[in-house]
Amino acid sequence: MTRDIAVVAFAQTDVLRTTDELSEVEMLMPVLHSVLDRTGLKTADIGFTCSGSSDYLAGRAFSFTLALDGVGAWPPIAESHVEMDGAWALYEAWTKLLTGDADTALVYSYGKSSGGSLRDVLTRQLDPYYVAPLWPDSVALAALQAQALIDAGDTDESALAAIGARSRRVATLNSHAQLRGSVPQGDYVVRPLRTGDCPPVGDGAAAVILAAGERARELCSRPAWIRGIDHRIEAHTLGVRDLTDSPSTRLAAERAGAFERPVDTAELHAPFSAQEVVLRKALRLDDSVRVNLSGGALAANPMMAAGLVRVGEAAARIHRGESDRALAHATSGPCLQQNLVAVLEGEPR
């Protein structure tokens, strides 16, 4: 069966460098209440709940189970979890709604990166035989990609600096962003990437509500209909890949229908400045498209939530009538290893 499914509500926390005073569920709960309030739904009304988070950020096994206290998981609810960014939880929820088993879904994700050293923590997602024993951190791997782009003539250090500066400048309009306004480009972290090319490390959470068909129209005056969504991955061996390109993003975008008609807005999950260069090329985005008006991941990159935030930001622009057709992208893994693309549309006004 075919059903139209839309994002009908979005909420996010302010992204902060540390949130020591809050447990994960304490950080998450205001966002859950906020997104429910926007639709008037109660937790008991939700047909399916799906979340994204990572035990490696928390340093504890099954950490997501404690967060379930925040959604009212008793009496038992239909619930699932992905050990990934919430954008992938949204994909699972979208699939669930497509089957007709549920009409509404709550999707949330969160990450408290402040508990550990994120650069070290992220090495544990790498190939454990050939790569992880060398402890190449997340900035180092992004720097290899940046140098490959510079060598290919696709960008240079000043162009990269401009991407970071633009992201933080537009983020002055985003009260949830962690870095806003002018930020020094700073010293090399791992050359050629400087502080300004790298995302801030922060804690945060996000939530969206999906609804199908007429239910979506009841819950939202202008639903952001998901016209297509797809996700693809690259070979995990970095040396097999062309780091200056992202064929998985291009394929996901094609399958999501992104190239059928132009989009007016794009929210790209590019944690490092050089990755925006790769994504713009893969997604064929020209200057007519408004890219990352939220400030993107260079202004706030809450691990496991930043991808879901991209979908939420794109949808919210449609809800507010500021966009008619938007592309949202989420990534995971080193050097844009995994990529998800969603195309969202509002009905003609």
Next chain:
Amino acid sequence: MPEILKAPLVVEFPFTRSLGPVQSAFLTGLRERVVLGVTTTDGRTLVPPVEYDPVTADDLRDLVEVAPTGTVTTWAWNHAPRRGQPLTTPFAWVLVRLDGADTALLHALDAPGPDAVHTGLRVRIRWAEERTGAITDIACFEPYDGGPARLTGSTDEFADPVGGIVATARLDYTYSPGRAQTAYINSLADRRTVGERCPSCRKVYVPPRGACPTCGVPTAEQVEVGPRGTVTTFCIVNIKARNLDIEVPYVYAHIALDGADLALHARIGGIPYDQVRMGLRVEPVWTDGARYPDHYRPTGEPDADYDAYKELL
């Protein structure tokens, strides 16, 4: 608000990982100073070798020797090496396409500074003095001015092949339990057990986590519970845990403290293990300097009626 508790949390694990035929040959080769790649059905040579073609998903098993020399395909200068990385002095991360290979291997390059590194730089492997059959048998790469080094002529047949690696990992965290659990832990230091009441369903949760799992709303109202309680269910532990100085068998139980709507768990002492029962009334036993009860013991009261705790099983 009182200060939120924080404590160091170290997560450390020595994962023992077994190797497939291709990985075993490659890592055994490194031990013997031989670099092996794997050839694909369309004639490419992948180094490091994998068991399945990332493009076609074909089974790959044909190993072939490549040179320990190669060319940098991209690099990044790491001026501040981190724990566990191959070199302790500033170095370049590099992807190196070894002579004879079509793909690149990630490793470290020992060079005097970023000005000495560029894409296209010729490099060679510097072997570790002690080699065990791991990627770290390559100590690093070093600049090398020359053509492809001669091959050893070795096949993929080695005596005593390695069958696995021990992938040790350590991550350091600073754990903070948040507001609700900080209040709980702090009250335990005063030998009081404090839960939180849900503003909606009025249930008292202990230990509190700041949220009611039934209503999905924040909890804040603190309620002192216990100290006495009722055993709702239990098990008999017969296996001694490492580093735990408790004689087996012993009983671990769920205990519904008086006034609480959720049972917590603790060890039962002061009674033979085979006499513990549902409904047994117990109280905490504190030891000097401890921040939580050592165990619970019988109070001597009559057993609680089943109906009094059946909702808390």
